[in-house]
Amino acid sequence: MVLGIVNVTEDSFSDGGKYLEPARAIEHGLKLREEGADFVDVGGESTRPGALPVGVDEELHRVMPVIEALIAEGAAVSIDTSKPEVMRAAVAAGCAVVNDVNGFRAEGAIEAVAGAQQVGLVVMHMQGTPQTMQKAPRYTDVVMEVGAFLLERARVLEAAGVSRYRIVIDPGFGFGKTIEHNRALLHALPQLAELGHPVLAGLSRKRMLGEFTGRPLGERLAASVAAALLAVQNGASLVRVHDVRETVDAINVWLALR
C-alpha cells in the first residue's frame, strides 16, 4: 500500500509552505489519490531535524479542514500526528489511520486511539526528538533496539485493547539515525517484518538520498522511487511517499516481472 504525503506546514523539509492553504492541500491530496495512493497522509507539524513544535490549536486549524474535505470526497485519510487532541478529532472525522512518529508515547495518545476499532495505527521509532535527534544518534545494535522498541509499543497498545491486526510498525528512517543506521535497518526489514506486524517505510526525498546522489530536494524523484522499491523488495508492506504515480508504476512493474 502507498501513503501519499500532504504536509500542511510552513517548514516541512520537502514541501513546506506549498500546501498551507487548505484548498491547495485538498487538491494535492485528491491528485495523489488519483495517482494510486491507498491513503492520503495529512500532517500539520514538520518533524524534520530541528523543526519547531506547533501548538494543538494551530495543528487542528491546519489539518481538520483538509481531512474533512478529503473524507467527504471519499479518500482514505491517515493523520500524521503525535498529539492526542489531534488524533481524537481526526478519528472522529473518519480518518482510517493514525500515524505517530512518536509511537503513541505522549500522555493520552493510547487512550485517544484504542477504542477506535476500525482505525489502523502506525507506530514509528524515533531516537530523541526532532529538535535533537540528528545531533549524535547512538545505538549498540540498531536493529535489535529498534525492533525491541516497536514490539514493546505494540504490546502496550495491545494491552490497552488494540487488536494486533490494527498495528503497523515503522523503523523511522532518518529519525535519530545515521546513514549506517538507515542502511542496517533497510537490510533488516525482512527481520522486522517477522515481528508479526506489517512494516511501513518512509524514505521519500530524505537527506540520505541526497547524500548518495548529490541531488537537492527537488531532484530526488528517481532516488526516492529506487529506495521505495528496495524497501518493498525487502518486505515493507506500506511505503510513505511524495511521488505517488512514479512509485506505484515502479512497484507494479516489479510485481508483474519478479
Ligand code: HH2
Ligand atoms: N517521515 C516523516 C514524517 N512522518 N511517518 C512515518 N510513519 N514514517 C516516516 O518515515 C515519516 C513519517 C518526515 O517526512 P515529511 O513528512 O516529508 O517531512 P516533515 O516531517 O518535515 O513534514
